[in-house]
Amino acid sequence: MIKKLKGTKDILMTFVSLLVAVLVYGIFLIISGVNPLDIYSQMITQTLGNGYGIGQVIVKSTPFILVAVATTISAKAGLVNVGGEGQLVLGALTSTIAAVFLLDGFPSFIGIPLMAVAGMLGGMFWSGLAGVMRVCWNMNETLTTVIMNYIAYDIVAYAVYGRLKDPESFNWPMSPKIGAQLKLPEIYPGVSIGIIIAVVISLTTWFILSKSTGGYKLRVIGGNVEAARHAGIPVAATQIKAFLISGAISGLAGMIEIAGVEGRLRTTTGTNYGYYGFLAAWMAWNNPLAAIFTALLIGFLSVSGNVVEISSGLPSSCTKILMAIILLSILWKGKKK
Amino acid sequence: MEKIVHPIIKTESIGIKFGDFEANKNINLNVYPGQIHAIVGENGAGKSTLMKMLYGVYKPTSGRIRIDGIEMNMTPTLAISSGIGMVFQDFRLIPAFTVLENILMAMPEKERKVSKEEISNKIRDISSRYKITIDPEMLVANMDLGQRQRVEIVKVLMMGKMRVLIFDEPTSVLTQEEAKEFLGMLRSLRNDGYAVLLITHKLKEILACSDVITVLRRGEIVASQTKDEGFDQEWLINRIMGGEIKIQNNYDSMKKKFDDRLSILKCIGLQIKNDDGLTMLHNADLNLVRGEITGLAGISGKGQRELLDVLFGYRHASAGVISICNEVMTNKSVNDYIKSGVALISEDPKRDNVVPGMKIYEHMALETENVKYKKIGIDWDQMIENIKASEVSEQLKLPEVHRVLGTLSGGNMQRCMIARNVMRKPKVLLASYPSRGLDVGMVEEVHKILVSLRNDGCAILFVSEDLEELLAVSDTIVVMTGTTLSQKYNPKKVSIAEIGELMVGGNG
Structure with a gap:
């Protein structure tokens, strides 16, 4: 009963902190010389007021959800994985390579799963490296993952400017289109089954983390490494496993970007998605269920940013300010607990 | 004519409530210079809370505290400037710093602007005067609890012009020999005119060195007696335990014989x-x-x-x-x-066993060997039932199993970890x-x-x-x-x- 009350209070507090953020941003808008009520109503009506807008929000949010879940898994093991970005990009790269060079002749029901596996392996490879650096050489994973994000961009650039470049692209740095049969099926015009995969993975992760023995051990490691060591839990191996699973999920997000949205790899594919996913995870206090909603919120804000840009003339970076204010106010709410 | 000595600290029926729980009530305490004043009582009798009120960590919800006869609204800063220092049970030291750096940090700003050598010398002076052996250059992280305590004591002594020193369970981290030395140190502090407030469970120590003993039970003073009025072990145990339990010093009769x-x-x-x-x-x-x-x-x-x-x-x-x-x-x-x-009851459960945010029953499954499983996870209901049914948890008076262990006191953590290891058979x-x-x-x-x-x-x-x-x-x-x-x-x-x-x- 008490727990239930606490839950309601929690949701209420989240709502209040969102409201505070909206008010603060409103002041910013007034200073910028626009009517905040206009902007807010446009943001809502033009994105959530029609099927296309909602579809866009869902498509945008899908990778955020996946990266957020990945970040959560690492966080439960006591690791701050900021590498969702690089792992996603590398997953996009490996899945594109697989699609272009190996799977072109395969039918959907074999090709798509294999492409997903390729993406997951790419992400795992990248996070696994960071995991080994952390566990074997005691290198700070927050720093290594950030650095590896930049290396991942460069690897993608190297590929799309080089061997992976589409011969028919008039020298644009992008890969050839993947085979049409490798595109993810759609559940709504423009919206692939990616969102369903993301939500299912998020639910499964939540279930495993909170109910299974493995999740319990992971939480012990994240809570107090010494306690885990004294309980005979293999800390190093478990942390590497957590990192590998994180990488696989981020890599899958990259594959979904290619097979569900873009259809080909560009140097810009997935840029910043990893960081938004990271934000979503921390806004949700590393709860994979709550991360679905924070990811959707961030998705909504980034789509509505474009709307604001078009309709009011404010640069779309303005919504990033709103995003930052929201994050800060949610962190503030957590601090009060 | 004998000089009249005024108490440094005088409390007038102070009390404190946490919610509905009255941790202390109606406490009248006088602390005189040149006395070792022992505060004794069972776990949870309110000793630490009382000391924290004197030091200004907690504010009394009723009553007054007077320092040199003047009513004060205590804060730790005020306590230190009035010459009241406290050596905490969990030491407030930074492991990554050396002894010198830790002491330097705690000193008043004015006094910090002297050379390293001077401070080192001062540390050595205090060390030799009170026979506290510490090396100013040693890293605190490399010290055991006994050594850390010595650093803490020197630190408090150097915080300024101290008159009252409060020790919370000082000897619990010391061996018998170290404790003896420690008591010797207390005596020389007393002889130098310090007022020493000593919280401890060890009756022998109290009887060996105290000038005044005050016994607390359920937050109240039940007895307070000076050495001249006389006290002995029996008197003390009766006051602490309310005359219910007597120490059994031999377990031979309970022991089973093993032939091989x-x-x-x-x-x-x-x-x-x-x-x-x-x-x-x-x-x-x-x-x-x-x-x-x-x-x-x-x-x-x-x-x-x-x-x-x-x-x-x-x-x-x-x-x-x-x-x-x-x-x-x-x-x-x-x-x-x-x-x-093999099972280990660690010397420091908080460091080695307690997972922040986890409930007591979740800690009981840490070594998963005697845990029952249900579907993909641990059968927590069964675990909770086992804990409740076990004799050990009864004996050790474990708190309610749904409470978050990390928020409870050190004694509770310790009892939970003993129970967990014993339940593993x-x-x-x-x-x-x-x-x-x-x-x-x-x-x-x-x-x-x-x-x-x-x-x-x-x-x-x-x-x-x-x-x-x-x-x-x-x-x-x-x-x-x-x-x-x-x-x-x-x-x-x-x-x-x-x-x-x-x-x-x-x-x-």
Whole structure:
């Protein structure tokens, strides 16, 4: 009963902190010389007021959800994985390579799963490296993952400017289109089954983390490494496993970007998605269920940013300010607990 | 004509409430210079809370505190500037800093602007005056609890012009020998005119050095007597316990006889290094026998922690062989040791066992060997039922299992960890200071639990700084002497003095 009350209070507090953020941003808008009520109503009506807008929000949010879940898994093991970005990009790269060079002749029901596996392996490879650096050489994973994000961009650039470049692209740095049969099926015009995969993975992760023995051990490691060591839990191996699973999920997000949205790899594919996913995870206090909603919120804000840009003339970076204010106010709410 | 001495601190019926819980009520306390004033009482009697009010950490919800006759609204800063210093139970030191840096940080800003040498010299002056041996350049992280406490004391003494020193369970981290030295230090502080407020569970110490004893029970003062008015052990125990329980000093009658001396855990020629690579133990042999409590006596920081780490697989010995039931265990992992039935009650449960945010029952499944599973996870309902049904949790008066362990007191954490390890029914139990900081009644329960585990055939290594306790509970005694382990002694045929000699003797 008490727990239930606490839950309601929690949701209420989240709502209040969102409201505070909206008010603060409103002041910013007034200073910028626009009517905040206009902007807010446009943001809502033009994105959530029609099927296309909602579809866009869902498509945008899908990778955020996946990266957020990945970040959560690492966080439960006591690791701050900021590498969702690089792992996603590398997953996009490996899945594109697989699609272009190996799977072109395969039918959907074999090709798509294999492409997903390729993406997951790419992400795992990248996070696994960071995991080994952390566990074997005691290198700070927050720093290594950030650095590896930049290396991942460069690897993608190297590929799309080089061997992976589409011969028919008039020298644009992008890969050839993947085979049409490798595109993810759609559940709504423009919206692939990616969102369903993301939500299912998020639910499964939540279930495993909170109910299974493995999740319990992971939480012990994240809570107090010494306690885990004294309980005979293999800390190093478990942390590497957590990192590998994180990488696989981020890599899958990259594959979904290619097979569900873009259809080909560009140097810009997935840029910043990893960081938004990271934000979503921390806004949700590393709860994979709550991360679905924070990811959707961030998705909504980034789509509505474009709307604001078009309709009011404010640069779309303005919504990033709103995003930052929201994050800060949610962190503030957590601090009060 | 005799000079009238005024109290430095005088409280006028102060009390404090946390919600509905009255931690202290109607406390009238006078603290005079040049006196050692002992505050005693069971766990939860409100001793620490009272001290924290005097030091300004908590604000009394009723009553007044007067310093030199002037009513004050205490804060720690005000306390320090009025000359009241407190040595906390959990030391407020920064491990990554040296002794000097830690002390420097606590000093008033004005006094900080002197050269390092001057401060070093001042530290050495205090060290030699009160016989507190510390090296100003040593890193706190590399110090054991006894050494850290000395740093803490020097730190408080150097905070400014101190007049009142409050010690919260100071001797609980010290060995008998160290505690003796500590009491000597208290006496010289008193002779220098300091007022000493001492919270402790150890009745012998109180009787040995106090000028005034104040007994608290359920937050109230039940007795306060000066040395001239007279007090002895019986009087004290009766006041503390309310005359209900008397200390049982011998457990022989409870002990079951074992005919065969079956060796369970055996070590030969162990060499153990600490984190700095210093050899703590060399050529040490140990044989833990089924149904036997082996008491390990020694000065704290002489390698007890490292030895227990090695016997639990947490640290690897640099030489020597360990076997459990004739299976060689050298260099195996903690997990392997747990599977062979070894359990460790850590000297510091908060550091080694407690997971922030997790509930008590979740801690009980940490070594998952005796856990039942349901579908993909642990069967928590079964676990909770087991805890509630177990005799141990009753004996140790465990808190409600749904409470978050990390938010409870150190004593609660310790009792929970004892319960967890005993419930596992281990073959070998390594118990590191299991009774530290617990009240008299609870200490006896812990002893009984150890004896009954022994009667079930467990081989127990019992580490304690309290020699009397060791002699009362153990079947055999091993002493850490120099850098090795002594032979086994019969606790009935060896005196405390002999053991003390071994502890300080040897070639270390």
